[in-house]
Amino acid sequence: MNLQLDGELAKRLAAESGMSDQDYAVLVALTGVAGGRMRLYELAAILGWEKSRLSHHINRMVNRGLVCKEQCPSDRRGLFVGVTDLGRAEIDAAAPGHVRAVRELFLRNLSRKQLEDLATIVETVLHGMGRGEPFSAIGPPDC
Amino acid sequence: MNLQLDGELAKRLAAESGMSDQDYAVLVALTGVAGGRMRLYELAAILGWEKSRLSHHINRMVNRGLVCKEQCPSDRRGLFVGVTDLGRAEIDAAAPGHVRAVRELFLRNLSRKQLEDLATIVETVLHGMGRGEPFSAIGPPDC
DNA sequence: CAAGATTGAGGGATCAATCTTC
């Protein structure tokens, strides 16, 4: 189910906005924070990505003008990543369609009770794996 | 949850057997059928993969000696893919550990009722997406 | 030495184009 769902959502997002799921996740994280920028290691922690992956991906996004890098004044090893105006425009354009797709393909089909059961299942499995709580980074999903 | 779970399962499988999830899926499909071989397009349908993806992947597996290709006598466009002795040995060695990992990371944490609820949810969502029933290709999971 | 980040190589996945056979 997850493969089918994520695949279809990614396909629609790409078709409607030219963005990948990963681009979307980065922009959601950045626009959700004050100033629209944060340190690379913070972003890596929020997304649960390896720093190498993030470094490669941010470079691609910089090349497309969606985000930019800025030096960190207090730690000369560090960098800030920030959304650009273009990045903000792109996610503002993409978000409504994506939310609609999630509703149509996923939420619409399940009852309130099923969603609650699923949330419990997810939390139980993650807890049993020793992983942190889900959704902690970006807040609970709006249904 | 799916990302964490699949990631951890893939990591363990790779560590214990040197195989990827994809290798495992191919070998499970092939060893589950009489003769241990089938046409490429059948395998693609069972796995839900694009034919291009399967073609690339089978080539890599041929190079590692896990499967082999054979000509199809009745249709000169077609090919059979078959498990090799090495492939059979590898999956026989890998399967118990993988099953144990699935039990430990996933099944162990959920009640009978939760598993049934989850199955219903999965079927409902897939049906709502217009996708076929899950598990149809490889049979129901043994708990 | 540890932490923040980058780099390059190698394996995968996707897409469009192609080739052969039905």
Next chain:
DNA sequence: GAAGATTGATCCCTCAATCTTG
């Protein structure tokens, strides 16, 4: 033309090695 399959380009992810600063 359609079906079975391959190819090459491109992008993405992982891993190990590296560089710089704390």
